Amino acid sequence: MSTWKKRPVTLIIADAGPLISLAAIDRMELLQTFGQPVLVCDVVKEECFAKPGTLGEQRLRAWFETDGKNQYHLINTPYLDAYRIALKKQMSGEDRVATAGHGDATISWLLKNLFRFRGKEEIALLLTEDSEFGDSEPLMLSRRAHVISTRFWLNTLERLGIIPSAKNIIGEIANAGRVVAKYNAARPAIIDKGTRSDWEDRALAVKPRDDEDGSGGGAGGGPGRP
């Protein structure tokens, strides 16, 4: 008999990459398969619109404006002003990489301060699209949060029977003009000794029932939990 205590992931922290990819093919509802609130840092939100004419820009704006069907929560950070200054430098050509690392810094800050916003019992999962975040960040090496890349997330949804084909979705994103980085990561958080945590059980619990053709519709409105 297992002696592990199981604690589910309680919130999702989204990086800009996955949001842009999902918006590019109008599949924001896939975020509802997590069955948990999605936190987006202010800098990450602005990163989504940093380049004028970003793929799926209107869909993404609509998702933010409607709070992602009561799933999305904005987190204000101390870095927004610094990011905007950097973005101006970048847009003017003064420094072409001025904004590099700002989004990652805000996510690091959020993870460090999560207890202030959400309490000590929260278990976060970071959904990201490239290796900028995680593989070498000292904070992530402490592994207080799960990390999953867009590719492995979609792959898991396929194997759980929630979507018909991850490959098709990645193909659709490519056809829309965006390449999902070949970053494959699924790093479990290290919680307390004797405790395990994952997000798949919750995904199965909110699995869309009549959506096998991939036409959207999501998980019946998703989580309304603030």
Added chain:
Amino acid sequence: MLTKEILKASPNEILQAWQDGKIGYRDAMGLLDVDSLPELYAACHSSCVEIRTALSPVETKMVEVIVGEISQ
């Protein structure tokens, strides 16, 4: 043949199963939709799955058999 458990396992569990010698690299690549062996190793690294550098007992046996055949 892959078990029902591994078909429903998380990516991290699949990578761990591969490194534990429970499934082959082709199965791991297929399950995870990873295109190449270097990418599979990179996935292990990014997922904090320890990469085994020593030969497994099965691999050791295979090497012994092959070396034995060659030396005959």
